[in-house]
Amino acid sequence: xxxxxxxxxxxGGSIAMAIRGFSTKIIGVDNxxxxxxxxxxxxxxxxAMDWEQAAMISELIILAIPVDAARALLPKILxxxxxxxxxxxxxxxxxxxxxxxRNHPRRSQYVASHPMAGTxxxxxxxxxxxxxxxxxxxxxxxxxxxxxxxxxxxxxYKIMGMNILYMSPEEHDKHIAYVSHLTHVIAYALSITVxxxxxxxxxIFEMAGSGFDSTVxxxxxxxSMWTPILQQNADYLIASIDKYMxxxxxxxxxxxxxxxxxxxxxxxxxxxxxKVLNK
Amino acid sequence: xxxxxxxxxxxGGSIAMAIRGFSTKIIGVDNxxxxxxxxxxxxxxxxAMDWEQAAMISELIILAIPVDAARALLPKILxxxxxxxxxxxxxxxxxxxxxxxRNHPRRSQYVASHPMAGTxxxxxxxxxxxxxxxxxxxxxxxxxxxxxxxxxxxxxYKIMGMNILYMSPEEHDKHIAYVSHLTHVIAYALSITVxxxxxxxxxIFEMAGSGFDSTVxxxxxxxSMWTPILQQNADYLIASIDKYMxxxxxxxxxxxxxxxxxxxxxxxxxxxxxKVLNK
Numbered sequence: 046x047x048x049x050x051x052x053x054x055x056x057g058g059s060i061a062m063a064i065r066g067f068s069t070k071i072i073g074v075d076n077x078x079x080x081x082x083x084x085x086x087x088x089x090x091x092x093a094m095d096w097e098q099a100a101m102i103s104e105l106i107i108l109a110i111p112v113d114a115a116r117a118l119l120p121k122i123l124x125x126x127x128x129x130x131x132x133x134x135x136x137x138x139x140x141x142x143x144x145x146x147r148n149h150p151r152r153s154q155y156v157a158s159h160p161m162a163g164t165x166x167x168x169x170x171x172x173x174x175x176x177x178x179x180x181x182x183x184x185x186x187x188x189x190x191x192x193x194x195x196x197x198x199x200x201x202y203k204i205m206g207m208n209i210l211y212m213s214p215e216e217h218d219k220h221i222a223y224v225s226h227l228t229h230v231i232a233y234a235l236s237i238t239v240x241x242x243x244x245x246x247x248x249i250f251e252m253a254g255s256g257f258d259s260t261v262x263x264x265x266x267x268x269s270m271w272t273p274i275l276q277q278n279a280d281y282l283i284a285s286i287d288k289y290m291x292x293x294x295x296x297x298x299x300x301x302x303x304x305x306x307x308x309x310x311x312x313x314x315x316x317x318x319x320k321v322l323n324k
Numbered sequence: 325x326x327x328x329x330x331x332x333x334x335x336g337g338s339i340a341m342a343i344r345g346f347s348t349k350i351i352g353v354d355n356x357x358x359x360x361x362x363x364x365x366x367x368x369x370x371x372a373m374d375w376e377q378a379a380m381i382s383e384l385i386i387l388a389i390p391v392d393a394a395r396a397l398l399p400k401i402l403x404x405x406x407x408x409x410x411x412x413x414x415x416x417x418x419x420x421x422x423x424x425x426r427n428h429p430r431r432s433q434y435v436a437s438h439p440m441a442g443t444x445x446x447x448x449x450x451x452x453x454x455x456x457x458x459x460x461x462x463x464x465x466x467x468x469x470x471x472x473x474x475x476x477x478x479x480x481y482k483i484m485g486m487n488i489l490y491m492s493p494e495e496h497d498k499h500i501a502y503v504s505h506l507t508h509v510i511a512y513a514l515s516i517t518v519x520x521x522x523x524x525x526x527x528i529f530e531m532a533g534s535g536f537d538s539t540v541x542x543x544x545x546x547x548s549m550w551t552p553i554l555q556q557n558a559d560y561l562i563a564s565i566d567k568y569m570x571x572x573x574x575x576x577x578x579x580x581x582x583x584x585x586x587x588x589x590x591x592x593x594x595x596x597x598x599k600v601l602n603k
């Protein structure tokens with residue numbers, strides 16, 4: 046079985062490592078020559094090819110490139126693949142890509158998904174086989190995928206060690222705006238704010254502790270992956286930023302008005318995350 | 325040597341465990357009867373006492389209670405201690421407590437400090453000896469402490485495994501507003517925002533990943549410790565919230581205006597945290 050992975054970075058590379066042994070051949074495709082070379086050298090992929098070549102000889106194509114690139118490339122891939130080929134994408138936004146191929150004659154050969162796993166690092170050198178283990182993946186619009194395509198995607202996620210949740214692209218994009226995209230914006234903004242202060246206060250990072258480190262960790266996440274994600278989920282993300290800023294303002298007002306009871310109440314409310322995360 | 329630790333929670337309990345073996349007797353003081361009982365049962369402290377009793381028979385008193393309580397109690401402790409007793413506080417704000425005892429006749433027996441270590445958990449059951457190891461502590465206004473008092477505090481921090489930075493209370497409060505207090509407000513606000521959404525969208529936490537978990541982790545931090553901290557550092561904290569909201573607004577505007585170049589630039593700026601944290 047030929048499997049092609051388009052995008053040999055953190056996600057694509059980790060998938061390759063997770064499914065190694067289940068495929069006779071893993072073909073890597075990447076616009077980034079350096080990533081492709083590294084993935085080959087590390088033995089993450091067996092061959093490097095252009096996407097057109099690879100698409101025509103593969104039974105399974107995994108799309109693990111930035112969401113804008115995936116959205117543009119998917120219809121072209123569907124145009125050239127054979128009848129028994131399945132395409133699964135890994136993008137962090139789902140409405141855009143789904144809407145873009147809804148009426149494609151080969152829509153049933155595509156499975157829209159989003160494995161919710163990642164780190165703040167990128168590139169094939171950051172890849173590891175256990176990245177996905179025990180985590181959740183979302184599959185959207187499964188009713189538009191063929192039974193065969195869906196079974197292939199399920200098998201893939203089983204091998205990767207993931208549990209599948211099903212929802213509509215809109216539900217996905219709305220929820221993920223809060224728990225992932227907003228979270229990234231928050232960390233990015235904290236990073237910029239403190240770096241800005243550091244220009245005058247050189248010693249500030251000597252005072253940064255583990256709380257700062259963990260909150261700001263994902264601010265290291267790459268521009269090329271995250272710029273298009275935030276852009277593609279603009280509407281839900283802006284709604285979540287607005288709600289977040291309201292809450293932030295509640296804290297500010299309580300502190301400004303020296304309203305200790307209100308501040309206590311807010312922190313008490315925030316503490317309830319302990320029960321939900323259960324850790 | 326008698327050492328008294330006032331406040332037998334995460335910080336006080338961890339100090340007791342770290343200095344165990346260097347003191348013949350560790351006396352615990354706590355308004356919270358349950359914490360005191362647990363600290364005794366766990367062998368973290370040797371004796372439980374009222375603060376007045378303990379203060380009179382101790383050579384070293386460590387104040388590890390919420391910053392409002394510490395600020396109120398410190399002058400009373402200084403009033404009753406013997407000439408060879410040293411008091412060190414562990415509070416996360418420094419200007420308030422320092423200003424409050426600046427003209428006390430026993431000011432030289434006090435060392436103002438802030439060990440920058442902690443977790444999102446609280447109580448003696450969360451304490452562990454290595455909490456402080458390799459981390460930094462701040463000492464403020466060391467020129468107002470006697471040579472003897474300062475040497476005792478240095479010894480304490482050496483045993484705890486911490487490196488000392490020196491700065492003024494104002495410098496401390498300004499810097500810590502950004503790297504610790506703002507960071508907590510950000511996490512608290514994220515927690516509340518997502519919990520609020522969860523009321524309608526029950527499944528949202530099934531979608532939370534490691535990025536969300538790490539950013540929101542410190543939102544579990546306790547009300548009793550953090551309400552007075554945020555309140556005592558109100559001025560610097562509000563300034564930091566304002567700057568943070570400006571940055572957040574820059575993100576919102578870039579996304580709203582579909583200004584991908586600007587969004588890329590912002591994320592690129594945020595990514596620079598990687599070099600600073602060097603992890």
